[in-house]
Amino acid sequence: MADDVTRLVDVEHGRISRRIFVEREIYEQELERIFARCWLFLCHECQIPRPGDFFSTSMGEDPVLVVRDGQGQLRAFLNVCRHRGNRLCRADSGNAESFTCAYHGWTYRNDGRLVGVPFIKEAYYNALERDRWGLVPVAQIDSYKGLVFATFDADAPPLREYLGEMTWYLDAFFDRTEGGIEVVGGLHKWVMPCNWKLPAENFAGDGYHVTWSHLSAVRTGFGGDFRVGTDPTGAALSTGNGHSVMIVGAHMIADPPAPEVLAYEEKIFPEIVKRLGPRAGRLKPVAGTVFPNFSMLKPTSRTFRVWHPRGPDKTEVWAWVYVDKAAPPDVREAIRLAGVRVFGPAGVFEQDDMDNWQQCTQTGRGVVARRYPLNYEMGLGHERYDDQLKASASDYRFSESNQRRFYQRWAQLMAAEKWADIR
């Protein structure tokens, strides 16, 4: 399978086989070679500020518990009891010093140690080596500007190196003002009947769809005229390692079209340029994807989300809404409302995306439809490395250059036996 997969992605000619969106064997290989290997987003630090706070999520299909232990250290473990493999914690979030399995009562401290085994003296004759049966930890955990990531692969490069030149663009979303961002309470979680790569590539580089998919919402006042206007500025940027961002010119409005938000953005713009440097005076980031499945968006709604894979044709979306920590209450409320009305399961933009991604996945079940590759050739040959942007940039604002880099990275990882073969 490994050798075969690279043939399914022809980046040079912009052709991608539909098999990678529907076939179970390819999906299983993704779980091993993408999700058990890459740095994956877990949560924002502001969700677990106090010792004992935890957040329950998953990495690929593996359930994972993210905790701040008694010493305040971030940790993440498989949310799985070592005895019979029962799911350990069934809550979405909260605060706990320890977690007790519902099956036989094995108890783990929030640093992962197995501290309680009922009848350990009588039934195990004190022979159970508790030290060896703690919760399975991730191989590496780290955070960047409050964004907590982890990987199951000890050989993965450190987080900063993995993110590479994408860090500046992450700053431009999440660290624009003093204190960075925090999330609005609660998450949107829902299931989309599509392959996880379709939303990931959409946020990575698909400015093109906005002018048609979302025209109804733009025309009825939900999204400003973002991207539908004729302003030619903007580009798709690939920052390396499969990460992508879309940008517009700094003079463009790239924010939820609420008066308080627009006034706030105008006011803080000089501060952003001062904080992030001249690049911030030249461009505004719009959307992006940290490979493989962490995406973010700034105009229309301020959201970041994880596309959790749940089978070749099923994706569970976990979407947060974020605000600058320094933003005043009226701006926060306007951004919260944009997050509800424009994106999320009832969002007037996002509804239409999901319907398209579902059909893009489902028609691929046909064996004949699957023989015909998908077209990713937009902007082929019209991209170049930009020294100032520190990224491969498309010449025109609409291009599939980012999607090509996304799938190129995908193919590299799918073919490689180990991290050393990739770097």
Place this chain on the structure above:
Amino acid sequence: MGDDLLRDVERFLYREARLLDERRFHEWLELFTDDVRYWMAGRSTRYPPSSQAITVLDRDRRQALEVEDELAILDETKGTLGGRIARLDTGMAWAEDPPSRTRHLVTNIEVEPGDTPSELTVYSNFLVYRTRAESEQDLYVGARQDVLRRVDGAWKIARRKLVLDQNVLLPKNVSIFF
């Protein structure tokens, strides 16, 4: 509260459900007051900050919360509900092209006095079946708490709080009204 009033409220809610199922959204919108807040919460399971007790022994830890200033599934004014309807009218709202076929079942209606003499607090449960295109189908099940206000001799909905019982929503979207 008397049976006549209950029947009156039932008639109002059943007609409202029929307007939705017949996709008469502009007439449906007229059932709301201009100051309505139309709000739908989701659910999550959270453990509040710990006591010294072991998690599993502490019964009060499990909470299903809906918090008003958090993310909601819907948080609408009459204006944004109107905007959603206008979007459907463009003919380019792809999630509703082809349109959903819905059946709104409204049950467990209880009527209580409201905060003012012209208002009632009305509780009800809903089960909405949605099918679309060839074989798509979803169930939306939850509770409503309405404030009905008497305006010019007719009932209007002055506040609607909806709780959708799923945590991870299983329908791919919420493109219909409740």
